[in-house]
Amino acid sequence: xTQGDPTDDALATIASILDQPAFLPGAGKAASxxxxxxxxxxxxxxxxDADGYSKAGPGPMEAxxxxxxxxxxxxxxxxxxxxxxxxSRSITSGPMSADAAxxxxxxxxxxxxxxxxxxxxxxxxxxxxxxxxxxxxx
Numbered sequence: 830x831t832q833g834d835p836t837d838d839a840l841a842t843i844a845s846i847l848d849q850p851a852f853l854p855g856a857g858k859a860a861s862x863x864x865x866x867x868x869x870x871x872x873x874x875x876x877x878d879a880d881g882y883s884k885a886g887p888g889p890m891e892a893x894x895x896x897x898x899x900x901x902x903x904x905x906x907x908x909x910x911x912x913x914x915x916x917s918r919s920i921t922s923g924p925m926s927a928d929a930a931x932x933x934x935x936x937x938x939x940x941x942x943x944x945x946x947x948x949x950x951x952x953x954x955x956x957x958x959x960x961x962x963x964x965x966x967x
Contacts, residue, residue, distance in 0.1 A: 883897060896911070896913075897938060
């Protein structure tokens with residue numbers, strides 16, 4: 830890394846944004862510094878209550894947050910619709926059983942959370958390294 834590398838500045842800026850309260854669309858005020866509550870832990874779903882089961886991925890902005898929702902079609906087949914933000918077209922996986930659809934949603938949400946945490950930790954580490962370099966440390 831060089832001292833004037835714009836990538837370091839961008840990563841430091843992104844890391845600082847992730848450490849700040851998120852702004853909720855249309856809310857007009859900053860949200861709490863507490864992270865949003867985690868989605869409910871995995872639960873076994875009976876066939877009749879899997880329809881509508883959903884989880885959203887992590888992230889500071891609703892517009893880029895993934896969401897997975899189980900839906901049931903005629904014939905007892907279940908599908909999972911994956912969207913990004915509010916107005917995106919869904920990507921559908923299935924058909925599958927109700928339990929498989931719920932596991933799919935839980936697995937996708939868990940993987941998204943792990944990737945988000947890894948990226949956030951990497952950005953925080955780079956921001957710390959960039960700060961050390963700015964101050965003349967080695």
